[in-house]
Every structure is written in structure tokens, then in C-alpha cells.
Amino acid sequence: MRMVSKCLLTLFAATTVVAHAQPLRIFACEPEWAALVRVLAPDAEVSSATHVLQDPHHIEARPALIGQLRRADLAVCTGASLEAGWLPMLQQRAANPAVQMGKPGLFFAAEQVKLIGIPEQVDRSNGDVHAEGNPHLHLDPHRLQEVAAALAERLAHLDPTGAPAYRQRYLQWADRWQQRMAGWQSRAASLRGQPVVAQHSSFAYLWAWLGLRQSADLEPKPGLPPSPGHLQQVLSRVRSELPLAVVQTSYQNPQPGEWLARQTGRPLLALPATVMSEGPAATLDGWFTRLIDQLLSASTPS
Amino acid sequence: MKHNKSLSLLAGNLLLCLSVHAADAIKANAGLPLDISLTLDGGFSSRDIVLGGRERGFALGHTELGASGNIDNRFRGQAAVALHRHEGKTELEVEEAYIETLGLPAGLQIRGGRFLAQIGYLNSQHVHADDFRERPLLYRAFLGQHYFDDGMRLNWVAPSDFLVQLGAEAFSGKTLNHTNSTRERIGTYTLNARLGGDLGRSQSWQFGLSWLRNQLQGEMKGTHDHHHDHAEGVAGEAHTHGASYTGRNLYLVDGVWKWAPDGNNRERQLRVSGEYARVTGLNKFASSADVHNAAYLSLVYRWHPQWEAGIRADALKVREPHDDHFHAGQLEERSVMLAYKPSHFSTLRLQLTQQQDRGGFAQASNTISLNYVMSLGAHGAHGF
Structure with missing residues (x-):
């Protein structure tokens, strides 16, 4: 009897520990943000809604993506209307309060940096231009670093126990990244x-x-x-x-x-x-x- | 008719109100909490078809003005007014005006107001996203093109990597049964289950089961008296939104499969969808063999970002109540379409539709049509 209750107690303790150590579930709209999450939060469970062979402007709000967003603690997306054709539908269908507009569980990279290519006038006869500016900001390593800094803070806010680790990883990565940038720039001179x-x-x-x-x-x-x-x-x-x-x-x-x-x-x-x-x-x-x-x-x- | 008049007045006011907001939205651009979208739809067709929703000659189709946005951190709202031709007159109708929760836990979501019922594959999708000029025969015969009504919905999405969604709805039942007064407080109920996921990078699928219970069936005296000769569906009567063939129960099975090489659906995509519906409990004289059936299978292929072609085969089998007995009716329909989509916001479509009378549908006809569906304003995210 004692043995059984001891067993149960251990089991209970184990499950509570597991519950605490539950990794963050992160839904990345594009692979670059999934890669950044892997740098800052290597223990997080991260999925990317799109991959390099897909045009991120034209993704369908597929059932699989609804399922993924339903369980996410954090969605990391580009913003600036890049996902306007599919993310709102996913948010609407996934019934996940954590990733709705204005919630800390929804992170838009475009809101962390200044964009280029902001049109003076938005008219569809000029094509599908984004009023907010060019959303493909991840191709600038400087802006990518600004986004990384903001994302580390967001992760720290969502998971306070891990906060020192997220900030530490960001600093280490940023240090390496700046050396890399200098190297790339001199090679590409x-x-x-x-x-x-x-x-x-x-x-x-x-x-x-x-x-x-x-x-x-x-x-x-x-x-x-x-x-x-x-x-x-x-x-x-x-x-x-x-x-x-x-x-x-x-x-x-x-x-x-x-x-x-x-x-x-x-x-x-x-x-x-x-x-x-x-x-x-x-x-x-x-x-x-x-x-x-x-x-x-x-x-x-x- | 008085009802209709006040409705169009209301719709007109709403339209005015929305267009004022639309002007503001364009000025303010991003960050405005209201998304306005206007869908223009119209064209020309050579003939009327049985159970068709469009008049022959030049005619506007499902022209729609919609607005949506988050109300606060707990609710989202959406409204849409659509323009219809009914017996030669143009009417505006509020097709959607609902609120929806954003903050319920455990994957729960409640919607209330007027909205499209969550049954089958197409019913909850907007008509302007359709691949063909007309909804499948199934929808035109059993659901009055698309079934929207005043009611409430409870949805649950499971915490799984593929989609598992269960939903239940209760409605007034008035639009489906085309009535303004009823003894019943709740006229229709629905239950719906949806499953879906991906198969590798290139394929995705969805499967659904739905049940629609019509409590008002049989309550209305002489519901079926007015279409003795099956001519009811010929355009003119078409946009009443009441169902042409009703029963106590409607069961629907739907499936969709999409394929795009490497998931890059912008360049190339094959979409295959099909649905089957069975209507039982036609009236008190109906035996278990007296049921309505309908099905369709649709194939659409995009081979260039701007070009799509598709075929659809439809079949409808009905048992038309005549006092205490039934007359059999059977109709087949085949459609071929070619669509040119110059941008994400515009579609020009050429379509040929051939109907074949297999009994009881002497007015079956063929038509060739050219129509446009174009959208202004908010992007409007579409469902799968």
C-alpha cells in the first residue's frame, strides 16, 4: 500500500515537473522566423507554416495550419499585410485567444523595424502594393537583428522563468551575427x-x-x-x-x-x-x- | 413585401454608412480597425437554367458589400449586404451580420447573429470565391443557393496537429422555409464535423459530415403547392433563398483534396471537391424510399497564376410530393469553365452549362455565360 502511494506520489511529481517544463509552442508564418526562434529558444516546439518553395503572399488557410495555430503559445509572423490573404482566416478559425491581434502571443516583425518602399499612394492599378511598405525585411541582416532583439524580449515576457536564457542567447547570437555581417560585406564589396x-x-x-x-x-x-x-x-x-x-x-x-x-x-x-x-x-x-x-x-x- | 421593403431600406442605410467608412478606410490605410470589401459580380448568359440563380441576358450577380473587424479584445464582427434581382426588381439583403468571440478558452468559439450555416463544404464560403458561375445543383435545390439565417453557433477546435472541428448551430429557420411567422422559436438545427490535414508538402485534404434538422418542415401549409411542374427554379423565382426541395433532415458528406507541386499553389494547383446530400422526411406520407438525393464532383486546375479551367458534374433526384403520393424527378447538369484572373482581385469566366432532363424537368436547358467577379478594398482572407 505504502509502496503504491509512493509510486503515485513520484508519478504525480513527475507530471507536475513535466507540466512546468512544457516547451513553448511557436507557430512561425515563415521559415526565417522559425530559424530565429530555434536560435533564441532551442527548446521550443516550433513549426513553420510555409517553406522556401512557397510564395508567402499566396498561402491557403489549410486545415493543417488551423490545427497548428490552435495549439500555439506564440505566432511569429512578418506582418505588413504579407499574410493578409491567410493569417486572419487562420486566427478566426483556430479559436486560440493567445494569438489574436494585440495579444503578446502575436509577434509581427514588421512592427519592430522601419520599412522601406512605403508607397506615396496606394492604388491597385499600381499592382498589389502594401501600404505599410516592403514586407521582405528579413533580407536585411541589420533589421533581422533588430527583430531578434524584440523577439527575445517577447519570449522573455511570455516565459519569465526562461527570460535570462533568451536574453543571453540573443546577446551571444548578436555578437556572432555582427562578425558575420562584417565578413559578408567585405566579401561582397x-x-x-x-x-x-x-x-x-x-x-x-x-x-x-x-x-x-x-x-x-x-x-x-x-x-x-x-x-x-x-x-x-x-x-x-x-x-x-x-x-x-x-x-x-x-x-x-x-x-x-x-x-x-x-x-x-x-x-x-x-x-x-x-x-x-x-x-x-x-x-x-x-x-x-x-x-x-x-x-x-x-x-x-x- | 412590406418586410422586403423595410429590409432593403435598412440595407440601403447600412450600405451608405459602410461606404462613408470605406472612404475613411482608404484615407487612413493600415491600422484602421475596419476592413471594407466590395465584390462586383455580373455578366451575360444566353439562357435561364432550371434552379438557376442568374437571369439570362445582362444581369448583376452576387454583388456584395462587406465590413469586418475586431470589436474589442473579446469580440469580432462582420456584416455583408448583397444585391439580388427578384422578379425583375433589385433588392438589397443583409446576408451576414454577426458577432463572434475571440477569447474563449479550450478552443471554443460562439457566434451569434445572421450568418452562413456551417454545413457542407461550400455553404459557409462566400459565393464570390466559387469556381463556377452557379452553386452546385445540390445547393440550389436544397439550400436556396446558400443557407444563411439568424441564430447561434458553438464551435470547438481540438488541440491536434491536424484539424478536428465540431460545431452545433440553432437558427430561426425562416430563410430556409421562406416564411416570416412560425410557432417554433428554433426552426433549424445543424451539427457539423470537419477533419483535415496535409499529406506531405504537395497535398492537403478536408472531410466533413453535416446534419441539418428542419423543425418547420410540414408546419407550413402547402409548402410545395407552388411547384407542381418543377418550373420553380427557372430564374425570377430563384433568389428567394428558400429551399426548393425540403425535408425534415438533410445529411451532407463533403470531401476536398488539393494538390500543388511542392505546395506552391500560386503557380499550379489541382482542386478536387465533391459533396453528397440526402433529404429525408419529405412529409407525413413519405415512406423510407421517398427521399431527395443530390451530388456533385468538381475538378479545377490552375496551370498559370492567371489561368484556371474546370469541369463539374451535378445530379439531382427528387420525389415531388403531390397530396398523398410522389412524382419522381431527375436532373443532370454538366459545366465547363475557363477563368482568367489578371490579378488576385479580378476574375473573368467563360462557362458552358448543359442540363439534361431525366424526368420531371422539362425546362432543362443549356447556357453559355461570361461573367466577372472582382473585389475592391480589403484583401479578404479565404477559407480552404
């Missing part, structure tokens, strides 16, 4: 001032950071797929000043880029717009290294 042709404003922050110039856009208007007529115009515009490369993301249809690359004799680069699902580019460090490597590969004549 030769790219400064060079023109590139790209599709959409996906890489605008990267160009601004490295001093590259987007001389033309494969899209006739933001959010519209490239059309043959527009590609002809792009071709005639870039003939006088050939771009370093034609750049697309890995989720964009490569055909328009291939065509322009053939016509101009410049290489086509399919850059991952976010961290990849596996391989060395599955971390933020590895991903930026890959971006720089790919851009440099275009500038060295082969």
Missing part, C-alpha cells in the same frame, strides 16, 4: 554599385544592404506575373547596361528569367528567398552565406 534585374521587390532589402541596384523588375506591376510584352521592354532597357545577373526566387516560375538570361547572356540566379528546409542554408548564417556565394558566382566570369 565588389558587388557594390552593380545593376541586377529581379522579379518583384523580394530582395530589395538585400540590394540596399549590399549596395546593388535593381535596374528592372520582371513583373509589370507588383504581384502580377511577367508578361511577354513587359519582358521585351525590360530587355530593351537593360541592353545598354547589362545586369550582373537576372534574379528570381526559388518559388517563381523560372521561364521569364531564363528567357531574359538567354537574351542578355547574363546568368540566372534562383536565390532562396528564405532559409531552406535542409542543408547548410537551413540556418540564418548558412542562408546569407549562400546568398552572397551565389551573387559572387555571377560576377566571376566562368
Whole structure:
């Protein structure tokens, strides 16, 4: 009898300990935020709603995502209307009070930094422009660090017992990250001032950071797929000043880029717009290294 | 008719009020707590079809003005007024005006007001998100295009990695039975279960079971007297929102499967959906064999961000009550469509619909139509 009650007591103690040590469940809208969460909160259970081969503007509010958001303690998203076509529906359907608008369990990266590309006038005849500005801010390592700092504080707020650890991990990471940034920038110095042709404003922050110039856009208007007529115009515009490369993301249809690359004799680069699902580019460090490597590969004549 | 007039007056005021807000919203841009969306829908069709919701020739379709937003930290609200043609007159109708909880624990959610019933795959989705010009025959025959009503809903979402959702609703039953007065306080009940998830990166699925109980069935005297010859559905009568064929119970099974290479649904996607419905308890004379059945299967393929094509096959089998006996009716319908979507906000659709009378639907017809569905304002997140 004593034995049984002792057993039960141990069992009870064990379950309470487990309940306390329950890892945070984190729903990341995009893989870059999942990667950042893994740096700051390696014990958290993190899922990413999208991956590198998907266009984050056009995700469906799939049943699996509703299930994932239902259990989340924290949702980490980009904001600036990037997820406007699907996140509100997920929030509405998941019935999870923790991740509703204005709650600490909903973190928008775009609210932590100043955005570029804020339009003076929003009119849909100019394409699908975001009134808040360009949401692809994770391609600027400086802004990414600002977001990391804010995210560490948010994690500390949600999980006070872990607060010192989140802040500690942020400081360690930021230290390493700044060295990395300096390294990437010196390696990419030769790219400064060079023109590139790209599709959409996906890489605008990267160009601004490295001093590259987007001389033309494969899209006739933001959010519209490239059309043959527009590609002809792009071709005639870039003939006088050939771009370093034609750049697309890995989720964009490569055909328009291939065509322009053939016509101009410049290489086509399919850059991952976010961290990849596996391989060395599955971390933020590895991903930026890959971006720089790919851009440099275009500038060295082969 | 008086009811209708006051309703359209109310809707008109609401519309005015919303458009004033819409102007503010455009000025203020992001951060405004109200999302305004306007859906323009219209086109041309060569003929009226049986149980069709659109008139032949030039006609507006489901033109809708909606507003939604968080009311405070506990409630969210949404309203929509839609424009209809009814017997040659244009009417405005409040199709949605509801509030919903945001803060209930344990995956619970309560909704109250006027809203679309959570039954089947399509009913709770907005008509402008449909892939075809008309709702499937099943919806046109049994649910008056789409069933919305005044009532309440309780939903529960399970804490699992795939979706498990259970819902129960109670409604006045007035729109389904097209009546203004009834002895019953609660006219219809529904129960709904939904399961869904992903299969790897490229596939996702959803499966649903629903039951709609119609307490008012049989209460209304002569509910079926007015469509002896099955001609009721020919446009004109169509937008009453009352169901053409009713019974005490409606059972629905629905399934959806979507495939997109690597989950990149913007470039390419195949969508397959199908539903089956069975209506029982037609009246006090009905034996267990006297039931209505309907089903459809739809396939839509997107091969370019701006282009989609689809086919849909519909079938309807009814037992038309005639005093103490029943007349059999059977109708088949096939649709083919091609849609051009220049942007995320606009659709132009060419569609051919062929109806085949298998008994009792002598007015079955074929039609070719061209229509547009375009949206302004808020993005409007869509369901799966």
C-alpha cells in the first residue's frame, strides 16, 4: 500500500515537473522566423507554416495550419499585410485567444523595424502594393537583428522563468551575427554599385544592404506575373547596361528569367528567398552565406 | 413585401454608412480597425437554367458589400449586404451580420447573429470565391443557393496537429422555409464535423459530415403547392433563398483534396471537391424510399497564376410530393469553365452549362455565360 502511494506520489511529481517544463509552442508564418526562434529558444516546439518553395503572399488557410495555430503559445509572423490573404482566416478559425491581434502571443516583425518602399499612394492599378511598405525585411541582416532583439524580449515576457536564457542567447547570437555581417560585406564589396534585374521587390532589402541596384523588375506591376510584352521592354532597357545577373526566387516560375538570361547572356540566379528546409542554408548564417556565394558566382566570369 | 421593403431600406442605410467608412478606410490605410470589401459580380448568359440563380441576358450577380473587424479584445464582427434581382426588381439583403468571440478558452468559439450555416463544404464560403458561375445543383435545390439565417453557433477546435472541428448551430429557420411567422422559436438545427490535414508538402485534404434538422418542415401549409411542374427554379423565382426541395433532415458528406507541386499553389494547383446530400422526411406520407438525393464532383486546375479551367458534374433526384403520393424527378447538369484572373482581385469566366432532363424537368436547358467577379478594398482572407 505504502509502496503504491509512493509510486503515485513520484508519478504525480513527475507530471507536475513535466507540466512546468512544457516547451513553448511557436507557430512561425515563415521559415526565417522559425530559424530565429530555434536560435533564441532551442527548446521550443516550433513549426513553420510555409517553406522556401512557397510564395508567402499566396498561402491557403489549410486545415493543417488551423490545427497548428490552435495549439500555439506564440505566432511569429512578418506582418505588413504579407499574410493578409491567410493569417486572419487562420486566427478566426483556430479559436486560440493567445494569438489574436494585440495579444503578446502575436509577434509581427514588421512592427519592430522601419520599412522601406512605403508607397506615396496606394492604388491597385499600381499592382498589389502594401501600404505599410516592403514586407521582405528579413533580407536585411541589420533589421533581422533588430527583430531578434524584440523577439527575445517577447519570449522573455511570455516565459519569465526562461527570460535570462533568451536574453543571453540573443546577446551571444548578436555578437556572432555582427562578425558575420562584417565578413559578408567585405566579401561582397565588389558587388557594390552593380545593376541586377529581379522579379518583384523580394530582395530589395538585400540590394540596399549590399549596395546593388535593381535596374528592372520582371513583373509589370507588383504581384502580377511577367508578361511577354513587359519582358521585351525590360530587355530593351537593360541592353545598354547589362545586369550582373537576372534574379528570381526559388518559388517563381523560372521561364521569364531564363528567357531574359538567354537574351542578355547574363546568368540566372534562383536565390532562396528564405532559409531552406535542409542543408547548410537551413540556418540564418548558412542562408546569407549562400546568398552572397551565389551573387559572387555571377560576377566571376566562368 | 412590406418586410422586403423595410429590409432593403435598412440595407440601403447600412450600405451608405459602410461606404462613408470605406472612404475613411482608404484615407487612413493600415491600422484602421475596419476592413471594407466590395465584390462586383455580373455578366451575360444566353439562357435561364432550371434552379438557376442568374437571369439570362445582362444581369448583376452576387454583388456584395462587406465590413469586418475586431470589436474589442473579446469580440469580432462582420456584416455583408448583397444585391439580388427578384422578379425583375433589385433588392438589397443583409446576408451576414454577426458577432463572434475571440477569447474563449479550450478552443471554443460562439457566434451569434445572421450568418452562413456551417454545413457542407461550400455553404459557409462566400459565393464570390466559387469556381463556377452557379452553386452546385445540390445547393440550389436544397439550400436556396446558400443557407444563411439568424441564430447561434458553438464551435470547438481540438488541440491536434491536424484539424478536428465540431460545431452545433440553432437558427430561426425562416430563410430556409421562406416564411416570416412560425410557432417554433428554433426552426433549424445543424451539427457539423470537419477533419483535415496535409499529406506531405504537395497535398492537403478536408472531410466533413453535416446534419441539418428542419423543425418547420410540414408546419407550413402547402409548402410545395407552388411547384407542381418543377418550373420553380427557372430564374425570377430563384433568389428567394428558400429551399426548393425540403425535408425534415438533410445529411451532407463533403470531401476536398488539393494538390500543388511542392505546395506552391500560386503557380499550379489541382482542386478536387465533391459533396453528397440526402433529404429525408419529405412529409407525413413519405415512406423510407421517398427521399431527395443530390451530388456533385468538381475538378479545377490552375496551370498559370492567371489561368484556371474546370469541369463539374451535378445530379439531382427528387420525389415531388403531390397530396398523398410522389412524382419522381431527375436532373443532370454538366459545366465547363475557363477563368482568367489578371490579378488576385479580378476574375473573368467563360462557362458552358448543359442540363439534361431525366424526368420531371422539362425546362432543362443549356447556357453559355461570361461573367466577372472582382473585389475592391480589403484583401479578404479565404477559407480552404
